[in-house]
Amino acid sequence: MVTFIIRRTLGAVLILFVVSLATFLIFFGLPRLAGATPETFAARYVGKTADAQTQQMYAEKLGFYDPLYEQYGRWIGAVFTGTEYDYGTGVEQCEAPCFGYSFRTNQPVWEDLLDRLPVTGSLALGASIIWLLTGVAVGVLSALRRGSFFDRAAMTGALAGVSLPPYFTGLMFLYFFSYKLGWTAPGATYVEFADSPGDWAYSLILPWITLALLNAAAYARFTRAGMLDTMGEDFVRTARAKGLTESVVVTKHGLRAALTPIITIFGMDVGLLLGGAILTESTFSLKGLGYFAIDAIGKQDFPQIMGVTMFAAFFVVVANLIVDLLYAVVDPRVRLS
Amino acid sequence: MSTVISPRQDPTRTPFLELRDLKIHFPTDDGVVKSVDGLSFSLERGKTLGIVGESGSGKSVSSLGILGIYHRKNAQVSGEIWLDGQELVSSSTDTVRGLRGKRMAMIFQDPLSAMHPYYTVGAQIIEAYRVHNKVSKKVARKHAIDLLARVGIPQPDKRVDDYPHQFSGGMRQRAMIAMALSCDPELLIADEPTTALDVTVQAQILDLMRDLQQEFNSALIIITHDLGVTAELADDVLVMYGGKCIEYGSATEIFENPQHPYTWGLLGSMPRLDQAVTERLLPIKGTPPSLINVPPGCAFHPRCAFAEQTGGLDRTVVPELQLTGTSGHRVRCHLPANVRQEIWRNEIKPNLEGAA
Numbered sequence: 001m002v003t004f005i006i007r008r009t010l011g012a013v014l015i016l017f018v019v020s021l022a023t024f025l026i027f028f029g030l031p032r033l034a035g036a037t038p039e040t041f042a043a044r045y046v047g048k049t050a051d052a053q054t055q056q057m058y059a060e061k062l063g064f065y066d067p068l069y070e071q072y073g074r075w076i077g078a079v080f081t082g083t084e085y086d087y088g089t090g091v092e093q094c095e096a097p098c099f100g101y102s103f104r105t106n107q108p109v110w111e112d113l114l115d116r117l118p119v120t121g122s123l124a125l126g127a128s129i130i131w132l133l134t135g136v137a138v139g140v141l142s143a144l145r146r147g148s149f150f151d152r153a154a155m156t157g158a159l160a161g162v163s164l165p166p167y168f169t170g171l172m173f174l175y176f177f178s179y180k181l182g183w184t185a186p187g188a189t190y191v192e193f194a195d196s197p198g199d200w201a202y203s204l205i206l207p208w209i210t211l212a213l214l215n216a217a218a219y220a221r222f223t224r225a226g227m228l229d230t231m232g233e234d235f236v237r238t239a240r241a242k243g244l245t246e247s248v249v250v251t252k253h254g255l256r257a258a259l260t261p262i263i264t265i266f267g268m269d270v271g272l273l274l275g276g277a278i279l280t281e282s283t284f285s286l287k288g289l290g291y292f293a294i295d296a297i298g299k300q301d302f303p304q305i306m307g308v309t310m311f312a313a314f315f316v317v318v319a320n321l322i323v324d325l326l327y328a329v330v331d332p333r334v335r336l337s
Numbered sequence: 338m339s340t341v342i343s344p345r346q347d348p349t350r351t352p353f354l355e356l357r358d359l360k361i362h363f364p365t366d367d368g369v370v371k372s373v374d375g376l377s378f379s380l381e382r383g384k385t386l387g388i389v390g391e392s393g394s395g396k397s398v399s400s401l402g403i404l405g406i407y408h409r410k411n412a413q414v415s416g417e418i419w420l421d422g423q424e425l426v427s428s429s430t431d432t433v434r435g436l437r438g439k440r441m442a443m444i445f446q447d448p449l450s451a452m453h454p455y456y457t458v459g460a461q462i463i464e465a466y467r468v469h470n471k472v473s474k475k476v477a478r479k480h481a482i483d484l485l486a487r488v489g490i491p492q493p494d495k496r497v498d499d500y501p502h503q504f505s506g507g508m509r510q511r512a513m514i515a516m517a518l519s520c521d522p523e524l525l526i527a528d529e530p531t532t533a534l535d536v537t538v539q540a541q542i543l544d545l546m547r548d549l550q551q552e553f554n555s556a557l558i559i560i561t562h563d564l565g566v567t568a569e570l571a572d573d574v575l576v577m578y579g580g581k582c583i584e585y586g587s588a589t590e591i592f593e594n595p596q597h598p599y600t601w602g603l604l605g606s607m608p609r610l611d612q613a614v615t616e617r618l619l620p621i622k623g624t625p626p627s628l629i630n631v632p633p634g635c636a637f638h639p640r641c642a643f644a645e646q647t648g649g650l651d652r653t654v655v656p657e658l659q660l661t662g663t664s665g666h667r668v669r670c671h672l673p674a675n676v677r678q679e680i681w682r683n684e685i686k687p688n689l690e691g692a693a
Contacts, residue, residue: 234450242465243438332500
């Protein structure tokens, strides 16, 4: 088990390294092939209006004249050990993990990311709990009453839920619940949980439901299919033959086995979401990581893009790692010697 | 259809287990699947009944029916099942559930898929015991270890915490038996208990089941397509075809004086060591009937080599299960008794016994 964890952790680190290299090459290597010069990169930093001399000076200072591998080495070195930036106006100390400074705002990328994380984290946490509970519950009921009116209605609803994009459902919710019914504040701004848990939930309830609807629909379908499979398994028949009550048969024997793949998908979905729920965040103007990523890409703010990509990749890789380990906990057959 | 019951020793006493005209039908979009269509038999404690037949003949469905494991919505069940004076078909789901695992238990075919992969063997036995006995986990665990020891698992105090996949096939079946025995059931149904096992292990499991049956004095139903297993264990044999009993009698009668052409076929398709290698097995031609669309008349007539000799009855009339000879031997066949006897003596028996 220990070797398993070590092996998977090393693998995760390797994946992150490859992701960073690929992202770096896409944003710092490819533009060069397309004709971008070190001065063009510097222009993003100092502005297009700056004269050629200033651009050259900053290109020199930021190391854009160096070979790509040196630039990459510097970037990854800064992530681990921090670095110093000399802007001419004084030396700026950037502590590890240093993802550099935004081209536009001059803010340290790492701190920006940390600022955005609670928003996305809150969104992901609340939404994932809602969709896991409702999705699994609806899926189980559908499977147990296969072919019933409830099953058909739920599965039709699930199909609609999967098909409708968050910017549609989100706007619909805003229109009805905020503007028509006035239950929630339109365009509510995010409130820190620590400041007021009530306001925190109030500001996030519509984004949660919007995001949860999308995934709950998918989870209901997964769970239904899984339950239909496991309830037909021989071990469920054995459980019945023991004289267990039907509720124990369903939950302890059927659902337990059906949940294993759900846990896998859930872990990966949450990991993916922590990197930013772009559509939902944009719909509700939540300044989370997804919003940040879209903004950075739109403005071609390369340090921010690098930072948010690595951040998202980190969560996905860690989620995968946790899922793998969890799998071994859930399914004893995976516990390899 | 007349109810057919084996003769009772004492008319004032009802048999321990008695099925009367049990029918289990499943309505589907394609038609009604008549998995069990009028099955009657009785069984006393300490006795073993072998139910024999091809796949899809209704063997397993009838055993699950006795345990009450069917969807009340999907299955149409009629007839009577009497267990020690209590009728089960008309009893509530909860009543039957309370008996299940306690007074009647089942050993399933493939112990790897029949045991839950996520729980230890011990946990599954403990669960079976604690459903019907209000005892602490500690007491139940002790009981589970005792049971594992009883069915011949070495180091039961350690293996009790193993998962099913850590057991060998034979050990898994032993554990399955231990699970079924956890509440000392009076009726034990074994559905193909040795089919998934190595031949060497099969004999051990059969020995174990015979020992345990004597020890617990339980009624045992062995469901199998393997006549060897039946010969080994059964007192009585019931041959099923197309959801119906087509021959019933003591094991000796069935093996030494079988009367139904289908039983002859089963015996002929049994490999034997004492036959010359050149002797071919005699398979039954054709395939088992669809239970949605059972052939009219005698369900076996399309595959029967002697159907011509019934004068057309085979296609029109469902034969009754009638007494033949003495000692309760019954057969469902249109062939006149003397014709059957002749065919058996002159054509089938010499063939089965080989050239020797």
